[in-house]
Amino acid sequence: MFEVIAEHGQVLLILACIFGFFMAWGIGANDVANAMGTSVGARALTVAQAVLIACIFEFAGAYLAGGEVTATIREGIIDAAVISETPELLVFGMLGTLLAAGIWLLIASYFGWPVSTTHSIVGAIVGFAAVGIGVDVIQWPKVASIAASWVISPVIAGTISFLLFTSVKKLILQTENPFMNAKRYVPFYMFLTAFLVSMVTFVKGLKHVGVSLTTSQSIAWSLVFALMITVIGALLLQRIDNTTREKNGAMFDGVERVFAILMVLTACAMAFAHGSNDVANAIGPLAAIVSVIQSGGDIAATSDVPFWILLIGASGIVIGLAMLGFRVMMTVGRAITELTPSRGFAAQLAAAGTVVIASGTGLPISTTHTLVGAVLGVGLARGIGAINLSVVGKIILSWIVTLPVGAGLSILFFFALKGFFT
Amino acid sequence: MTNESFLGMFARSPFSALQEHMDVGKKATVALKSFLFSAKNSDWDAASRYRQEIIDLEHVADGIKYKIRSNLPKSLFMPVAREDLLDLVYTMDAIPNTAKDISGIMIGRHMEIPEQISEQFISFAEAAINAAKQASIAIEKVDEMQRSGFGSSDANILRDLVAELEQLEHEDDELEAALRNDFFVIEKEFSPIDVMFLYDVINRIGSLADIAQTVGHILIRLVSK
Numbered sequence: 001m002f003e004v005i006a007e008h009g010q011v012l013l014i015l016a017c018i019f020g021f022f023m024a025w026g027i028g029a030n031d032v033a034n035a036m037g038t039s040v041g042a043r044a045l046t047v048a049q050a051v052l053i054a055c056i057f058e059f060a061g062a063y064l065a066g067g068e069v070t071a072t073i074r075e076g077i078i079d080a081a082v083i084s085e086t087p088e089l090l091v092f093g094m095l096g097t098l099l100a101a102g103i104w105l106l107i108a109s110y111f112g113w114p115v116s117t118t119h120s121i122v123g124a125i126v127g128f129a130a131v132g133i134g135v136d137v138i139q140w141p142k143v144a145s146i147a148a149s150w151v152i153s154p155v156i157a158g159t160i161s162f163l164l165f166t167s168v169k170k171l172i173l174q175t176e177n178p179f180m181n182a183k184r185y186v187p188f189y190m191f192l193t194a195f196l197v198s199m200v201t202f203v204k205g206l207k208h209v210g211v212s213l214t215t216s217q218s219i220a221w222s223l224v225f226a227l228m229i230t231v232i233g234a235l236l237l238q239r240i241d242n243t244t245r246e247k248n249g250a251m252f253d254g255v256e257r258v259f260a261i262l263m264v265l266t267a268c269a270m271a272f273a274h275g276s277n278d279v280a281n282a283i284g285p286l287a288a289i290v291s292v293i294q295s296g297g298d299i300a301a302t303s304d305v306p307f308w309i310l311l312i313g314a315s316g317i318v319i320g321l322a323m324l325g326f327r328v329m330m331t332v333g334r335a336i337t338e339l340t341p342s343r344g345f346a347a348q349l350a351a352a353g354t355v356v357i358a359s360g361t362g363l364p365i366s367t368t369h370t371l372v373g374a375v376l377g378v379g380l381a382r383g384i385g386a387i388n389l390s391v392v393g394k395i396i397l398s399w400i401v402t403l404p405v406g407a408g409l410s411i412l413f414f415f416a417l418k419g420f421f422t
Numbered sequence: 423m424t425n426e427s428f429l430g431m432f433a434r435s436p437f438s439a440l441q442e443h444m445d446v447g448k449k450a451t452v453a454l455k456s457f458l459f460s461a462k463n464s465d466w467d468a469a470s471r472y473r474q475e476i477i478d479l480e481h482v483a484d485g486i487k488y489k490i491r492s493n494l495p496k497s498l499f500m501p502v503a504r505e506d507l508l509d510l511v512y513t514m515d516a517i518p519n520t521a522k523d524i525s526g527i528m529i530g531r532h533m534e535i536p537e538q539i540s541e542q543f544i545s546f547a548e549a550a551i552n553a554a555k556q557a558s559i560a561i562e563k564v565d566e567m568q569r570s571g572f573g574s575s576d577a578n579i580l581r582d583l584v585a586e587l588e589q590l591e592h593e594d595d596e597l598e599a600a601l602r603n604d605f606f607v608i609e610k611e612f613s614p615i616d617v618m619f620l621y622d623v624i625n626r627i628g629s630l631a632d633i634a635q636t637v638g639h640i641l642i643r644l645v646s647k
Contacts, residue, residue: 037429114428165571174573338435340569368428375431382501382572382647385435390497392431 004088008421009293012091016293019098020286020309021316023117026105027282028320031117032058033328034368035274036267040329042344043248044263047329051321053264054271059314061275061359062283064205068362069277070305072142073284074291076362077125082137087297089133092421094285096413097124100406101282108402109324114395116366117278120406121285122146127407128414146364150399153354153365154373161350161377164189168342169381172255179242182258190233190265193349195226197269200276200356229265236261252340259341266348273355274367281364283313338385346383347374369399433498436490436507437568440514443486444561447517450479451551451630454521458547461528462540473525480518487515501572506644513640514561516633517554524626531619538608542601546624549594550631556587557634560641567645577645584638594631598624 005012036050045053083089101120108115122143129137172181202218202225213221240261242254252260287305292298351367351374358365372395379387457472490511494504527533535543560583567576601624609617 034428041429041432114430169571169573173570174575178570338432372428372431376499379499379501384432385437385500385568386433387499388431388433388495388497389499390495391428393497395428395431 004422005091005293005297012095012421013290013293016091016095016098016286016289017312019095019102020282021312023098023102023105023282023285024279024313024316025320025323026102026109027117027278028317028322029324030105030109030115030320030328031278031368032271032274032317032321033325034114034371035270037329038270038339038344038348038371039263039267042260042263042339042341043250043252044260044341044344045267046248047326049264050267050329051326053268054321055314055318057268057271058275058279058317059310061272061277062279062313063275063310064201065272065276065356065359066280066283066310067305068204069280069359069364070284070287072146072362072364073121073125073281074288076142077122077139077146078129078133079137079139083133084298086133087292088422089418091289091292092417093125093128093132093410093414094289095417096128096410097121097285098282099413100124100127100409104402104406104409108398113398114368114391115398115402116368118281118364118366119150119399119402121281122364123403123406124410125285127404128410131407131411132414132418149358149363149365150369153358153363153370154376156373157350157354157370158373158377158380160353161346161374162381164346164350165343165378165381165383168346169383173342179254179258182255183237183240186237186258186262187230187234189262189345189349191226191230193262193265193269193352194229195222196353196356197272198222198225200360204360233261233265256341259345263341263345263348266345266352269352269356270348270367273352273359276359277355277365278367279313279317280359282316283309286312343378343383346378347371350374350377366399369395434493435568436494436500437565439486439490439493440507440510441561441565443483443490443511443514444558446479446483446486447514448555448558450476450483450518450521451554453479454525455548455551457525457528458544461533462535462544464532464534466529466532469525469529473529476518476521476525480522483515483518487511501568502644506640510637510640510644513633513636514557517557517630517637520626520630520633524623527619527623527626531616533616533619533623535620536605536608536612539601539605542597542604543624546594546597546601547627549590549597550627550634553587553590553594553631553634556583556590557637560584560587560638564641564645572645572647577642580641580645584642587635587638591631591635594628598628 032054036054039045040047040050078090101117101124104120105115105117126138126143171185172178175181199218199222202213202221203215206213237258240254240257244251244253245257247257247260283305286309290306290309351371354370355365355367372392375384376387376392378384453472453475457469457476460466460469460472491508494507496504498504500507560580563580563583567580570576605620
């Protein structure tokens with residue numbers, strides 16, 4: 001059966017790149033707008049600034065911290081040993097997965113359903129593998145832990161955001177002089193944000209670039225890096241005075257303008273987290289296909305993800321963002337009037353922290369769902385004027401629907417591709 | 423492409439509309455004050471201008487009330503209880519309504535306020551209007567509280583404001599009792615029908631302060647969790 005790969009390798013490779021790009025494009029058009037829209041909605045960033053930050057940090061996140069999730073998608077769900085005799089099935093399946101998830105994202109975006117990239121991809125992989133190859137090819141304990149993380153991640157993010165916003169209330173908003181206390185305590189939140197992101201990068205990311213650090217070295221470097229960011233942030237805070245001013249189309253007092261600076265940082269962390277998890281998710285199937293084809297059918301061959309694959313993913317996202325996500329953010333950003341930077345940062349930091357840690361452990365989770373949990377956490381701390389629970393209900397429903405749909409579509413494409421090429 | 427993304431979960435908060443409504447109610451009581459002055463001086467041209475102003479404001483308040491109610495679906499998750507919020511809107515809406523009723527009765531009958539009690543009548547009405555003003559100050563605070571996330575220090579500030587409001591209502595009650603007493607002594611001099619309606623107007627003015635006090639109490643319920 002190895003001849004399928006030898007014969008059609010080139011075509012399959014090109015298809016994989018197209019489908020992978022399509023998938024990344026879908027993420028850029030839909031998912032990134034969710035992650036970055038919070039900052040735009042809270043008026044901490046303009047749409048153009050959000051797009052710029054997304055471009056840089058989505059890529060950095062995917063490149064520096066996306067390795068573990070890519071590995072899970074690539075070889076964690078399917079037991080490679082079982083299908084080492086039929087590598088082309090993995091290729092067809094991963095192609096079907098990319099196509100299924102990409103199309104489902106497109107349909108969902110068209111109808112405005114808030115679906116998750118992660119759930120589509122994982123549902124699709126489990127679908128084609130279980131039906132197309134065999135139930136025992138799937139590493140069920142791994143799948144179970146992924147499914148559990150989908151429930152746990154919004155809860156954890158919600159708990160963190162609840163605690164974060166409660167601390168903001170106690171330390172800043174509820175005090176005699178909120179403005180002075182904002183300037184005093186916001187640098188700590190900045191430090192926390194920077195430390196979290198750099199820690200994951202130093203521990204997990206630098207292996208790819210050929211730098212190997214011990215844990216204590218990583219901690220030391222993260223501390224240094226986070227301190228640098230904090231100092232820069234604190235200097236920026238000095239320039240803010242305690243007057244109410246217009247910022248990106250909304251009136252903010254001094255306290256909220258202090259938080260707006262913090263939110264620029266958490267937006268970077270959010271984009272980084274999203275890149276490290278959701279983007280890696282789309283790159284995973286592509287990486288699996290490329291590695292099988294380039295090694296001539298050797299599934300066990302685990303090489304690092306080549307740089308050009310990341311480039312396909314990153315450029316797909318940027319183009320999707322520029323074509324559609326841009327507009328989504330503009331409309332959505334204008335519509336949110338109730339989210340201020342002091343709330344937005346708490347939600348973003350909690351979500352970004354949860355996602356980044358999940359990325360470090362290789363768990364593919366949904367950034368959007370984590371963010372929903374984080375927003376609810378701020379709401380429980382009485383931070384948000386009104387949250388529409390019917391939208392939250394729709395999100396949960398779409399999570400449940402996405403799994404069988406993703407699975408069904410990938411089964412369909414799997415058999416179509418298999419029939420076409422063999 | 424529609425935008426029912428996760429960001430759709432941020433619904434329009436009712437708090438700014440609440441303040442908007444109270445502001446209109448306050449304006450209606452200010453207009454009522456001018457109306458009562460004109461009525462006292464039997465300047466019915468000026469009075470009917472103020473009457474029209476009150477009617478317009480009552481209309482605006484109704485619109486805001488409708489807007490708040492229709493934007494409060496059961497699926498909304500808010501930092502305050504939905505029932506309390508609806509109660510508050512219902513109670514607040516009685517302020518411009520009462521102003522309209524008072525001015526309506528008085529203008530329709532070209533009601534003369536007896537010389538002997540006219541000063542007393544005006545200061546009683548002013549006290550009631552001050553209570554309404556105090557309620558609007560309390561509502562303004564709620565907007566601030568929303569911004570600082572409804573903490574315990576907020577609740578204390580609100581309690582102080584409402585304590586003042588209770589004091590104002592109490593003073594107004596005493597003024598009302600004195601006014602009724604003094605009018606009782608001379609009521610035989612006037613037409614029984616006129617007397618009946620004057621008592622009715624006194625009653626309604628007094629209820630303005632009661633409504634303001636109820637607004638304060640609902641606010642405390644709203645904020646404490």
